[in-house]
Amino acid sequence: MTDKVFEGIKIVEFAWVAVGPQTSKYLADHGATVVRVESHTHFDLFRGTSPFPQNKPGIDRSMFYGKYNADKYHATLNLNHPTGRDIALRFIQWADILTESFRPGTMNRWQLDYATVSKIKPKLIYFSTSMQGQTGPSKNYAGVGSLIAALSGFGEISGWPDRMPSPPYGAYSDYFCQRFAATMLIAALERRRRTGKGMWIEQSQLETSVYFNAPLVMDYAANGRVATRNGNRLPNAAPHGVYPCAGDDRWVAIAVLSEEQWTAFCGVTGMNAYQVEFKTLSDRKQNEDKLDELVCRWTAGRDAFEIERLMQTAGVPCNAVEKNADLLEDEQLKQRNFYVRLNHPQIGEAAFQQQADFILSKTPREVSRPSPCMGEHNEYVYKELLGMTDDELAECIASGCITTELPPAARFSANL
Amino acid sequence: MYRNTNSPIISPYRILDLTEGGCMIGGRILADLGADVIKIEPPAGSLSRIAPFYHDKPDPEKSLYWFAYNLNKRGITLDISRNEGREIFKKLASTADVVIESFEHGVMQQYGLGYEDLVKTQPDIILTSIAFFGQSGPKAKFKGSDLTTWASGGFLFICGEPDRAPTWIGFPQASLHAGSEAATGTMTALWHRLNTGEGQQVGVSMQECVVACTFNTPEMWDLNRVEFKRFSQGMNIGTGGVRTTHVYQCKDGYVLMVMQGGVEPFVSSLRALITWMAEDGMAEDWLKEMDWAADYDASKLTQEKVDRVEAAVARFLLTRTKQDLYDNGALKRRILLAPMGTAKDLCENEQLKARDFWMQVEHPELGDTLQYPGSFVKVDGKGMTTGYRAPLLGEHNAEIYREIGLSADGLDSLKQSGVV
Numbered sequence: 001m002t003d004k005v006f007e008g009i010k011i012v013e014f015a016w017v018a019v020g021p022q023t024s025k026y027l028a029d030h031g032a033t034v035v036r037v038e039s040h041t042h043f044d045l046f047r048g049t050s051p052f053p054q055n056k057p058g059i060d061r062s063m064f065y066g067k068y069n070a071d072k073y074h075a076t077l078n079l080n081h082p083t084g085r086d087i088a089l090r091f092i093q094w095a096d097i098l099t100e101s102f103r104p105g106t107m108n109r110w111q112l113d114y115a116t117v118s119k120i121k122p123k124l125i126y127f128s129t130s131m132q133g134q135t136g137p138s139k140n141y142a143g144v145g146s147l148i149a150a151l152s153g154f155g156e157i158s159g160w161p162d163r164m165p166s167p168p169y170g171a172y173s174d175y176f177c178q179r180f181a182a183t184m185l186i187a188a189l190e191r192r193r194r195t196g197k198g199m200w201i202e203q204s205q206l207e208t209s210v211y212f213n214a215p216l217v218m219d220y221a222a223n224g225r226v227a228t229r230n231g232n233r234l235p236n237a238a239p240h241g242v243y244p245c246a247g248d249d250r251w252v253a254i255a256v257l258s259e260e261q262w263t264a265f266c267g268v269t270g271m272n273a274y275q276v277e278f279k280t281l282s283d284r285k286q287n288e289d290k291l292d293e294l295v296c297r298w299t300a301g302r303d304a305f306e307i308e309r310l311m312q313t314a315g316v317p318c319n320a321v322e323k324n325a326d327l328l329e330d331e332q333l334k335q336r337n338f339y340v341r342l343n344h345p346q347i348g349e350a351a352f353q354q355q356a357d358f359i360l361s362k363t364p365r366e367v368s369r370p371s372p373c374m375g376e377h378n379e380y381v382y383k384e385l386l387g388m389t390d391d392e393l394a395e396c397i398a399s400g401c402i403t404t405e406l407p408p409a410a411r412f413s414a415n416l
Numbered sequence: 417m418y419r420n421t422n423s424p425i426i427s428p429y430r431i432l433d434l435t436e437g438g439c440m441i442g443g444r445i446l447a448d449l450g451a452d453v454i455k456i457e458p459p460a461g462s463l464s465r466i467a468p469f470y471h472d473k474p475d476p477e478k479s480l481y482w483f484a485y486n487l488n489k490r491g492i493t494l495d496i497s498r499n500e501g502r503e504i505f506k507k508l509a510s511t512a513d514v515v516i517e518s519f520e521h522g523v524m525q526q527y528g529l530g531y532e533d534l535v536k537t538q539p540d541i542i543l544t545s546i547a548f549f550g551q552s553g554p555k556a557k558f559k560g561s562d563l564t565t566w567a568s569g570g571f572l573f574i575c576g577e578p579d580r581a582p583t584w585i586g587f588p589q590a591s592l593h594a595g596s597e598a599a600t601g602t603m604t605a606l607w608h609r610l611n612t613g614e615g616q617q618v619g620v621s622m623q624e625c626v627v628a629c630t631f632n633t634p635e636m637w638d639l640n641r642v643e644f645k646r647f648s649q650g651m652n653i654g655t656g657g658v659r660t661t662h663v664y665q666c667k668d669g670y671v672l673m674v675m676q677g678g679v680e681p682f683v684s685s686l687r688a689l690i691t692w693m694a695e696d697g698m699a700e701d702w703l704k705e706m707d708w709a710a711d712y713d714a715s716k717l718t719q720e721k722v723d724r725v726e727a728a729v730a731r732f733l734l735t736r737t738k739q740d741l742y743d744n745g746a747l748k749r750r751i752l753l754a755p756m757g758t759a760k761d762l763c764e765n766e767q768l769k770a771r772d773f774w775m776q777v778e779h780p781e782l783g784d785t786l787q788y789p790g791s792f793v794k795v796d797g798k799g800m801t802t803g804y805r806a807p808l809l810g811e812h813n814a815e816i817y818r819e820i821g822l823s824a825d826g827l828d829s830l831k832q833s834g835v836v
Contacts, residue, residue: 005605048679049632050653050714051640143754144752151761153761153762155756160577165649166575166577179599184793190603193610199425202794202797203792204794206768207771208792210768212587215468215484215485216587217762217789218786220759232581234588251573251581318559324638327630327637331554332623335552335553350638353634356600358550358597358619360604360616414655414678415676416676
């Protein structure tokens with residue numbers, strides 16, 4: 001039996017919402033010990049984000065929070081409390097990696113910034129992620145992933161040319177920034193193993209975003225072209241689109257990428273591959289509106305999954321557009337154990353998603369514990385991991401440094 | 417010789433990169449970190465030397481797409497579909513730490529270059545395979561493309577206009593997700609190998625990469641059996657069962673605006689926005705009196721309330737330009753908004769300039785220096801890479817084949833037979 005890949009790696013997580021927690025979850029799902037640190041005075045935005053079971057909000061009831069925090073431990077700590085910093089430093093002494101995603105300058109205010117803590121612990125790997133970076137005129141920009149996705153150009157290029165932009169749903173940039181960040185954490189571990197040196201990894205989510213449309217930015221810089229939206233089309237393929245099927249809001253995506261696939265596509269649909277308007281790719285591009293109309297006529301009234309089966313059998317790239325209900329039942333995802341059903345004390349049984357979208361053949365990803373409730377592991381974390389005595393722990397709780405409930409005047413609010 | 421970046425982060429692991437399309441970004445990331453990444457393409461040239469082209473001249477040596485995702489790699493040509501090519505590939509693999517590939521499922525095995533074959537030449541090799549549906553499961557052999565994978569991963573369904581087909585992002589993204597995920601998987605496997613000496617196969621599923629983008633919508637179904645209906649420019653407030661609008665027209669374009677309530681940073685943002693509107697005489701009393709923490713809590717929202725607020729905000733936004741809203745709204749007042757940026761806006765962005773983000777890379781063959789996105793993170797306050805332009809076709813054949821003991825004559829004869 002092989003140990004898990006990151007067995008023994010310790011992460012203290014001050015980061016919240018999406019990018020930071022996803023980044024550390026790659027390591028948590030592969031065996032690292034990750035402790036999320038939050039307080040009842042300042043807790044994760046996603047604790048107020050739907051879905052909640054029976055649609056009833058509660059601080060430990062958000063499955064969106066659950067999605068990015070399974071396999072982690074949880075301890076409460078109020079960093080604004082006079083002794084909060086001392087406890088934070090004990091976490092830092094314990095940890096290999098620290099993650100944070102506060103507004104730039106916040107960690108400095110607590111004297112927990114990299115320059116300060118690296119003097120205390122030079123080997124620490126310190127990951128800061130923010131909207132636009134820790135420096136520069138826009139460092140105080142307040143935002144979420146949907147805004148960074150818009151700013152970095154993904155909205156402008158999404159949707160129909162005759163309509164306003166239709167940006168990707170949700171917080172798109174939150175779903176690639178974490179991939180770069182997790183790679184960096186492991187790279188930093190590798191360097192530290194060789195050199196003994198810690199590292200400050202500083203991510204501006206705006207900067208990372210430009211990697212996902214770099215050729216478009218270079219196209220503007222070199223050629224002055226400003227890319228814009230064009231439905232579901234691709235310059236060197238036709239047909240290439242999303243077509244209506246039988247049923248309620250059912251669609252199928254088809255991409256014919258070669259002449260061979262065009263012939264196969266025509267074999268399935270009964271279209272004439274050699275008719276003069278569609279014979280070559282450039283014919284099909286010239287008459288793409290008409291071609292799409294004919295494809296729609298063929299797909300409409302047919303079942304999306306049946307079309308997928310027919311096209312795949314013929315060797316044409318094609319998939320039904322899966323609804324959320326389909327994802328949870330998708331045989332492929334099931335066999336790869338992508339969703340793991342676990343029982344959460346407040347949420348009940350729910351499907352927890354793997355963080356890694358890869359499987360290592362000898363040391364596979366594994367989601368084994370549901371997301372933690374606020375302070376669920378205070379005893380374990382403070383006594384077993386940080387070595388506090390019973391008295392110390394009791395004192396911290398009595399003083400309010402380790403929080404156990406919402407402040408008297410506060411009210412739990414849902415934001416989404 | 418292998419050229420290292422200024423301050424390499426990781427050891428110069430030798431990585432053989434057989435990927436195409438967006439998947440090439442994985443090798444690019446690892447090359448930026450300091451790995452010795454060798455891009456291998458067929459003798460006729462990679463199919464990923466595609467548009468956009470430098471000065472719009474369709475020439476495989478002027479592909480900006482190729483440039484962007486192969487920076488800092490070396491490049492050789494090799495036809496691994498032929499026996500001689502495979503033997504040479506095995507020799508190369510015996511000097512390598514990692515092979516990354518994005519062929520259709522099963523192609524590497526067909527070539528006799530599957531994991532079981534490669535371990536015979538290099539016992540601790542890591543083989544990172546990117547496929548539309550990963551290496552196992554009933555759909556593993558499916559044909560795919562960026563668009564069809566976008567569909568199978570569920571993200572397509574939730575994006576676009578309600579009265580038309582769902583729409584993707586106009587620049588193919590799925591393979592970029594999978595490529596960058598492959599870098600994470602490769603590093604994970606390398607860490608394991610460092611600790612145990614054991615190599616393995618890493619199977620990346622592009623479908624799963626797409627599912628990861630779906631925000632909270634699969635969980636909405638799983639927990640409460642609420643199926644998402646796309647509605648283009650907004651956000652579904654699940655708790656209140658209402659929909660908010662995100663995209664607004666302003667004086668000279670579009671702006672994305674997040675208006676939620678209940679907690680920070682949303683409450684402050686709405687307060688600042690209404691104060692600003694009031695300064696222009698564009699906020700009526702009911703709007704000024706709204707308690708954004710209590711009345712705009714997600715569970716207290718009604719569609720009527722949201723529509724009324726948004727209509728007032730929409731009128732205000734029409735009076736201002738993108739730049740004004742960004743400078744005076746987002747940056748000065750910390751209102752949660754962003755102009756709908758374009759490639760041009762990004763190139764002119766003051767913050768990116770101030771942080772010295774852009775990187776100038778020399779292209780002697782073009783007699784020009786091109787602007788690239790710089791380091792994707794900063795390390796100890798600095799960008800971590802300088803850029804060495806992507807390899808020309810077969811540029812490093814001589815030096816790399818020499819390294820594995822091929823004579824100049826041997827290389828010539830391989831060239832003549834078209835293997836290299």
